[in-house]
Amino acid sequence: MLHLPVLITDLGLILAAAGVTTLLFKKIRQPLVLGYILAGMLVGPHIHFFPTVTDSESVHIWAEIGVIFLLFSLGLEFSFKKLVKVGGSASITAIVEVAFMLLIGFVAGKLMGWALMDCIFLGGILSVSSTTIIIRAFEELGVKHKKFAGLVFGVLIVEDLVAILLLVLLSTLAVSRQFAGAEMFFSILKLCFFLVLWFIGGIFLVPTFLKATKKLMNDETMLIVSLALCLLMVMLAVKVGFSPALGAFIMGSVLAETTQAEKIEHLTKSVKDLFAAVFFVSVGMLIDPGILVSYAVPILIITLATIIGKFLSSGMGALISGQPLKTAVQTGMSLAQIGEFSFIIATLGITLKVTSDFLYPIAVAVSAITTFTTPYLIKTSEPFYLFLERKMPQKWVEGINRYSSSTAGITTMSDWKILLKAYTFNTIIHAVILIAIIFAGSRYLQPFITEHIINGNKGIIISLIVSLIVMAPFLWALAIRRIERKAHAHLWLNKKYTRGPLISLEILRIGLALFAVGFLIYQFYSTWASIIVALALIILAMTIFSRRLQAFYDRMENRFLYNLNAREEQNKQPEILPWDTHLTELTVSPESDLVGKSLIELAVRERYGVNIALIERGTKMIPTPGRDERLYPNDKVMLIGTDDQLAAIQELFNGAIKDNDETYFPKKDMTLQKIVINSSSPVFAQTIRDSGIREQTQGLVVGIERKGVRILNPDSNLIFENEDIVWIVGNNKKIPDLLRKT
Template identity: 30%
Template sequence: MQDAHAFLQTLATVLGVAAITTVVFQRIRQPVVLGYIIAGLVVGPHLPLPLNADTSTVQTLSELGVILLMFAIGLELNIEKLVRVAPTAGVIAVIQVALMMCAGVVVGRAFGWTQIESIFAGAAIAISSTTIIAKVFDEMKIEPRLRELVYGVLIVEDILAILLLAVMTTVATGSGLDATTLLLTTGKLVGFLVVMVVAGLLVVPRLMRYVVRLGRPETTIVTSIGICFGFAHACAAMHYSVALGAFVAGVLISESGEGHTVEHLIVPIRDMFAAIFFVSVGMLIEPSLVLENWVAVLVLSVVVVVGKVVGVGLGGIVTGCGIRTSAQAGLSLSQIGEFSFIIVGLGSTLGATRPFLFAVAVAVSAITTLTTPALIRRSEGAARFVEDHVPRRIGTFITLYSAWIERVRTAPAAATTGARLRRLGVLLVLDAAFLVALLVGGGLLHERIQHAAASSLGLSEGASQVLVFAAAALVVLPFVFGIVRLTRAIGLTVAGDTKIGRPVALVVQLGLLVATAAASVTAVEPFVPPGVGMLLLVAIAFIAIVSFWRNARQFELEVQAGGTVVLDVLKSKLAGEATAHAAHGEGHAAAPPPAPNDAPSLLLGLGAPRLLRIAPGSTAVGRTLGELDLRAKTGAAILAIVRDGKPSMMPGPKDQLEEGDIVAAVGSEESLSSAEALFTALEGDVQPA
C-alpha cells in the first residue's frame, strides 16, 4: 500500500507541475515541450525544492511515453507515402543528416570526447523535432508547399533516426568496434527485423481491419496498443530499443489502412505519457554539468542552426525546391528534440557515454527550441534576403532548374524510363553499400593487414602503410567509378541528353554524388582517423560547387540563346496585334488576335513558354517578383518580361511588374495555370497557394 501511495504522489506531483508549466508556456507563446523540461527540473533531484518526485517511477512511466511517441510516428507512415516523399525529402534528409553527423563527430573530437561519445553527439544533433515543429506550425499560417516539404523531410528523418537507434545499439554494445562483433550484431539485428516485419505483415493488417470493422473504439485502442507493447517487448527481449519495436508496430498498423483511426484514438494517451517523458528528461538535467560544458552547448547550438540551414538548403536546391523555399525549410528544421533525448539516453543506459552528454544535448535542445519560433517567423524575410543577394547567374540557373525539375516531376513517366531509374537506383545503392562495407572493414582491419604485410614481406612500417593504402585504393576505385557512372546515367535519364539538358543532368548528378558521399562518409567516419571523413566531404562539396558555377554559366548562355528567339516571337505578336487594332480602327475587317500561348517549344525540357498579361487592377501590379514569390507559390519561373515592346531577359527578384506587362513563364501545366490565376487576381481576391 505504501508503494501505491508513493506512486500516486509521484504521478500527482509530475502532472500537477507539468500542468502549470504548460499553461504558462502557452500564454507566453513558447513550445510546451520546453515547459515540460522545466517541470522536470522543478521536480527533479538537482534543485533544492520540496517537490521531488521519485526518479525511478518517472523513468518507468517515461518508457511508455517513448513507446507511444514512436508508435504514433509509425502510424503516420506507409509504403505509399514513403515512395511519394522519397525523391525530394529523401535526398534533403540524407544530405542534412549526414552533414550534421559529421559535424557532431568533429565537434566531439575537438572537445576531447571519446569516439563513441562523438558518434552519439553527431546522431543527437542530426534529427529535428517533429513535436516542436508541429506545434509551432499549428500556431502559424505556413504555406502548403513549405509545410509539405518540411513534414516530408521530418518523415524521412524519423526513419533515419530509427535506423540510427539500431546502429547506435550495435556500436555501443560492440567490443570496441571490433569488425567481427560489429558484423555479427548487425546481421542479427537485420535478421530479427526481417522476421518481425514479414510475420507482422501477415497478421497485423488483417487483424486491425477486422477489429475496426467491429465498430467498438475501446476494442480498437486496446488491440492497437497491445500490438504496440507486444512488438516493443519483443525488441526489449532481444536487447534492442523498445522504440524500434513500437515504430514497426505503427507502420504495420498503418499498412492496414486504419492508421488514422487508431492515431485519433491514442492521441490523449500519447500526449499524457509524452508529457511525462519530457518531464523525465528535465529531471535528468544536472545544471552543474551544463555549466561545466557551456562552451560545448553554445558551439553545438550554433552548429545545429547553421548546419541544418546549409544542409537542408543545399538539398532543397538540388531537388528543385528553389532558393527561398529551401532557405525557409532549413530555418524551420533548425532544432533538435525528442529523438535526440532518446539517442543520448540510449548511450547513457548502455554505459557508452558519460552523464554530461545527456545534459549537453538537452541544453542544446532547449536553446534551439527557444529560437525555433523566431526563426520560422522570420524565415520568409531571411529567405528573401538570401534570394536577393545570390549572384544573378546562380539565381537564374536555380530558378529555371527548379522549373525543369517541377516539369519532370509532374509529367507522366514512361514505363521504360521508370524501370530504368529504378534499376539505376538499386545499382547505386548496392555500389554505395559495398563501398561503405569495404571502407569500414579496412578501417577496422588495417592495422592487422599492415602488420601481416610487414612481417610476411619484410617491409618497414612506412612501406607497409603505403602498400596497404595502394591495395585499398585499387579495391574501392571500381565502386567509386561505378557510383559516378550511375549518377551520371540517372541525371541524363531525368534531364535528357540534349544540349540544354546536360547542365541540368550534371546538377542532378552532383546532388546524388553529394548525398551518396555524405551518407558514406557518415558511415565510415567512426572507423577512420579523426577528420578524414569531414575533409573528404568538404573536398567533394567544393568540387560540386565549382562544377555548379561553371555549368550555371553554360546554362545561362543556352537559355539566353533560346530566350532571344522567344522574344522575337513576342515582338512579332505585339506588332501583329497593333496592326490588327489599326485596321479595325480604319473600318477594315479585323484579323483575329494572335493566340497568346502558341510560342514554340524553344527551350527543350522547359516546355513552351506561356505568355501571360498582367491584368488591370491585378494584385501583381507594382510588386516585385521577389515579393510575389512566384516560384514558391506556383512552381513557375519567369523567362522574360516585355514592357512597351522592350524585352527584359532573365528578370531578377527586384524587377517590378506593371499593368499591361507581358510575362513569358515556363513550368508544368499546373504551375503555369496557378501563375496565370495569380496575375489575373484582382485586389481583394484570394491568391492561389
C-alpha cells in the same frame, strides 16, 4: 494508518508539477515539451526548493513506457507508404542533412576534447530535427499551405526512419565499443531483414484482423487491441535483439496503413500524452543546473553548430535535389532544431553507460534554445531569401533557377531499368519470406513436432514437408512468376544483345529458389542424397501444380495490395504539382462565409486564382467538384495554387475575413418577418431564386400563404404573385428595404 505507495506519490508530484508548468507555457505560447522538462528539473534531485521524487527507478520504467507510446504515435504519423511517396527531393535533402550533421557533431565534440563515444552520440543527437516543434510552429505561423512545408514534412518522414537506424547502430556500437565493420554491416542487414518481414507480415495480417473484427470494435476494444498490438511488437523486437522503441515504431507504421489509422491515433492520443509527459519530466530530472552553467560555452557552440549546420546542410540538400532557392532557404531555416528523437538518443547513451554525464543536459539545453528560435527563423526565412537573392551574383541565381527547372521535368526509365528494378524487388521480398520460413521451420516447428506430436525421423519428415508446402507459393514467385511482361517482351525481341542477359536472369532466379530449398533440407538432413531427392520432388511438384500455386499466390498478393492501398483509396487525393503551384488542404470553418455557397457563387478561380481539386466530406470524396456543389462546415478542400494565392484564401476558409463587403450583424438581428407582396413590390413576378433575397438580405423564404393555402419551405422556382404573404428568416434591417413597398 493507510500507507500510500511511493510510486503513486511520485506520479502525483510529477503530474502536478507538469500541469502547473504546462499551463504557464501555454499562457506564454511556448512548447509544452519545455514545460515538462522544467517540471522535471523542479521535482528532480538537483533542486531542493520543491518536493523531490524519491523512487526514480519506477519513474524510469514509466518513462520507458512513455518512449514506447511516443514512438508508437510517431509510427502512426509515419507509414512506409508516405516514405515511398516523399520523393527524391525530400530523401536527398534528409540524407545530405543527416550526413553533414553527423560529421559536424563529431568534429565539434573532437574540437572540444570530448571522448570518442560522446562525439559519436553528439553527431546522432544533432542529426534529427523535431517533428513536434516544426508542426506546432507551422500551425502557429499559418504556413502549412506553403510549398516548402510539404518538403519539410517529407524530410521529417525520412529522418524518422534514419533515427530508428541510428538507434540500432549506436546500440551496436556502444556494446562493441569499436568500429567493427562486419558487425555494423550485420546489424544493418538484420534491421533491414526484420523491417521487410514485419512490414509484409503486418500489412497482410493486421488490417485483415481489424476488418474481420470491425463489428465487434467499439472505442474501448479498439484502444485495448491497438495497445496490445503495440506491446506485442515491442516484445518481438526485444526478442530478436532490437530496442522496444523500434517495435513500437514498426507497429505504429503498420497500423498507419489501415483504414482505422485516424481512429487509433485519436484513441491512443491521451495514453501517449500521459506517458510522454512522464518521459519528458524524467528527462528534466536528469538535468543538473550546475552542469548547464559549467558548460555554457559548449552549449552556445553546439547551438550555433545546430542552427548554422542544419540551415546549410538542409538548404544544400534541397538545392541538389532541384528545389528553387526560395524553397531551399525556407526548408533549411525550418529544420534548424533538435527535439524528441535527440532526447531518446541521449537517453540511450546514459542507459548503456557509454556517454558522459554532461552530454544529456547539454542536448536538452540546445533543444530548448533551438525550440525558441525556430518560429523566428521560419518567419525571417522569406526576407532572408530576398536578401540573398539581392546580394548573390545574378549568374548564380540564374544558374540555380535553370538547374531547378531542368530537374522538374518528367524522367523516363528504360526497359532494362524497369525490369531490373522489378526483379530486384521481387527477389528481396521473397528471399526475406523464404529465409523466415526456413528458420521458423527448423528452429520452432521441428522441435515442437518432435517433442509433442511424433518423435524421431517421422517428426522431422513431417516438419520438412510442412515447411516446403508453406514455401511453395513463394518459391514459384521467386523462380517462375512473370514480372513486367511488357518490358520483358520488348527486350526479348532484340535477339542479338538482350536475350542472353534475360536468360541469365531467369537461370539466376531458378538457382536462388533451388538454393533456398537445399538450404531448408540441410537444416534437417545433412546428406547430399536427401537434398538431391527433395530438390527433384519440389521441382516436379512446382511443375505439376504451377497453375494452382499461381492462383493461390495471386490471392495472397491481392489481399496484401488491398490492405496496403485501402486507406489511400479511402482518402484518395490528387498528386502534388510541380513548380510553385501545389496542393494544400484547408478546412471550411463553421464561421466562414463559404458555408452553404455553391462553387459558382464563390468563383474562387476568378477572384483568387486557385482551383478546387477535391472536397472531403466525412468519408465521402468529391473529386473535381461541379459548379453547383456547395461547401459545408468542416469540409476538407484540396486547393491548387501558389503560396500567395493560397495564403489570400486561407483567411476566408478560417472565417477571418468576409467573402463580401457586407458588415457583420449580430445574432439578434436575425428574425422571422412577414411581408405582403403586391404588384409594385420589387420581387413581384420573380422566382425565389431570381429575387435576390438570399444574396441581398441574407434571408431565407421559409413559407408562403397564397389564397388561404400555406406552402412550407417553397421550391426556389416558385414565382411570387400578387397578395402572397411571405415569411422570411433574415436580417431585419435589410429585408424591408428590398420587399416593402416604397
